Amino acid sequence: MTAPKSPRSPAARARARFTDPSRRRGLLIAFEGPDGSGKTTQRKLFKTWLQAEGHDVVTTKWNSSELIKPLVKSRKALRVLSPTEFSLLHAADFRHRVESIILPALWTGRTVIADRFLFTGLARDVARGLDLDWVINLYAPLLWPDLVFYFSVSPATSGLRVTTTRTPNFYEAGQDVTDVDDPVESYHRFIARVIREYESLALIFNFVTIDAERSIREQHEELRRLFREGQQRPWSDWNVDAVAEWLARRNGGAR
Amino acid sequence: MSRRPRLIAVDGANGRALLAAAERMAVVKGVEKSVSRWDASGLFEQLVMAGDDISTTSSRLLLLLYAADLAFRLRWEIEPALAEGHTVVAAPYVDTAMAFGRACGLPAKWLNNLFRFARKPSERHVIGTAPASRPRETAGFIEFGCVHLEWIDGRELAARTRKQLGTGRASHLGRRLRAR
Numbered sequence: 001m002t003a004p005k006s007p008r009s010p011a012a013r014a015r016a017r018f019t020d021p022s023r024r025r026g027l028l029i030a031f032e033g034p035d036g037s038g039k040t041t042q043r044k045l046f047k048t049w050l051q052a053e054g055h056d057v058v059t060t061k062w063n064s065s066e067l068i069k070p071l072v073k074s075r076k077a078l079r080v081l082s083p084t085e086f087s088l089l090h091a092a093d094f095r096h097r098v099e100s101i102i103l104p105a106l107w108t109g110r111t112v113i114a115d116r117f118l119f120t121g122l123a124r125d126v127a128r129g130l131d132l133d134w135v136i137n138l139y140a141p142l143l144w145p146d147l148v149f150y151f152s153v154s155p156a157t158s159g160l161r162v163t164t165t166r167t168p169n170f171y172e173a174g175q176d177v178t179d180v181d182d183p184v185e186s187y188h189r190f191i192a193r194v195i196r197e198y199e200s201l202a203l204i205f206n207f208v209t210i211d212a213e214r215s216i217r218e219q220h221e222e223l224r225r226l227f228r229e230g231q232q233r234p235w236s237d238w239n240v241d242a243v244a245e246w247l248a249r250r251n252g253g254a255r
Numbered sequence: 256m257s258r259r260p261r262l263i264a265v266d267g268a269n270g271r272a273l274l275a276a277a278e279r280m281a282v283v284k285g286v287e288k289s290v291s292r293w294d295a296s297g298l299f300e301q302l303v304m305a306g307d308d309i310s311t312t313s314s315r316l317l318l319l320l321y322a323a324d325l326a327f328r329l330r331w332e333i334e335p336a337l338a339e340g341h342t343v344v345a346a347p348y349v350d351t352a353m354a355f356g357r358a359c360g361l362p363a364k365w366l367n368n369l370f371r372f373a374r375k376p377s378e379r380h381v382i383g384t385a386p387a388s389r390p391r392e393t394a395g396f397i398e399f400g401c402v403h404l405e406w407i408d409g410r411e412l413a414a415r416t417r418k419q420l421g422t423g424r425a426s427h428l429g430r431r432l433r434a435r
Contacts, residue, residue: 066307067302067305067307067309067312070301070305071298071301071302071320074301082326082327082330084323084326084372085296085323085326085327085330088319088320088322088323088326089319089320089323091319092316092319092320092323095313095315095316095319096312096316099311099312099313099316100311133368134368134371134372137364137365137368137369138319138368138369140365245313249313249406250406
């Protein structure tokens with residue numbers, strides 16, 4: 001979509017808002033990684049620290065839209081979702097949270113921490129055999145985080161951390177695509193595919209990789225340091241379409 | 256089975272007229288299986304039953320749900336019938352959603368990609384009946400969108416959708432069905 005050039009256009013308003021040096025702009029920080037990588041622990045510690053630093057923080061989790069989550073949950077319980085439906089419904093959940101939580105928070109200068117972002121959808125859907133180009137387009141117009149922390153662990157570590165405390169559920173274990181009856185065995189196979197996709201995405205999209213095999217304290221200190229460096233980055237103009245579309249709708253335009 | 260299985264797509268901006276035309280189409284074509292309808296998956300019904308506020312959602316969100324519903328219909332209704340050698344009437348199919356998306360100002364590229372998973376129909380028909388003046392959300396996808404997208408005028412949206420659908424694409428059979 002080509003951004004309109006009028007100074008009063010949503011695109012112009014978006015740029016003006018997010019590049020205004022007189023106000024603290026909203027920051028979007030994504031935490032990504034496979035299950036068992038410890039990112040939720042780090043996300044909580046990071047949020048507490050950010051709040052102590054004076055940030056007004058909003059957290060949003062994967063598949064948590066009040067509107068869409070019940071639709072997904074009931075279908076997951078029945079195990080009736082194909083990879084295509086699984087992908088589309090998670091993209092719908094994400095879209096709803098972008099429109100109702102993430103963009104409104106960023107617009108008012110709040111810091112948003114996303115416990116999983118669209119990259120989770122990409123890694124899992126591609127691991128399920130879907131085409132990356134098709135999946136990424138579902139999330140358009142793309143909203144790029146200021147920072148993506150990728151918590152890197154081996155498939156063995158992820159498998160160990162997850163399966164020693166609980167049995168993975170049907171979709172978490174990828175049993176819809178592995179055809180393996182044992183959820184633990186299926187999880188080990190599926191998570192290896194997911195991690196392979198994550199590693200590719202980390203290169204393509206320039207994630208900040210955190211070695212999640214290290215201690216909790218070491219990881220947290222590294223996050224603080226990386227955040228201090230990363231928050232100085234200028235606002236990415238790649239985001240103008242996403243913000244402009246949301247603004248246009250908010251003000252009674254189409255889309 | 257003597258005839259080849261065929262997928263007949265019937266699209267339009269008036270849900271009731273669309274279904275009525277599809278039923279007639281099924282008779283004309285001697286379709287053995289029933290018509291594949293919008294919301295066979297129950298996604299939209301569940302949204303309404305939950306009573307959540309969906310007035311602030313976007314057309315992109317509704318189209319992602321439409322695509323999820325269509326994927327369900329393809330998997331459970333359309334593909335199995337075709338595999339058994341039957342002809343299927345899908346009402347609505349892809350064109351209704353594409354027209355709705357274009358009427359909302361969404362890029363054709365995004366819409367084309369979204370529905371890339373849907374098999375190409377053997378025949379496409381457009382029912383040109385005008386949108387209902389007082390749309391009910393359960394009548395069809397366009398009506399659902401017009402009722403719930405409060406940030407856009409529903410009547411204008413329906414009219415724009417119809418215009419998008421009618422750009423010289425109404426088939427002879429579609430026109431004949433509309434005239435009845």
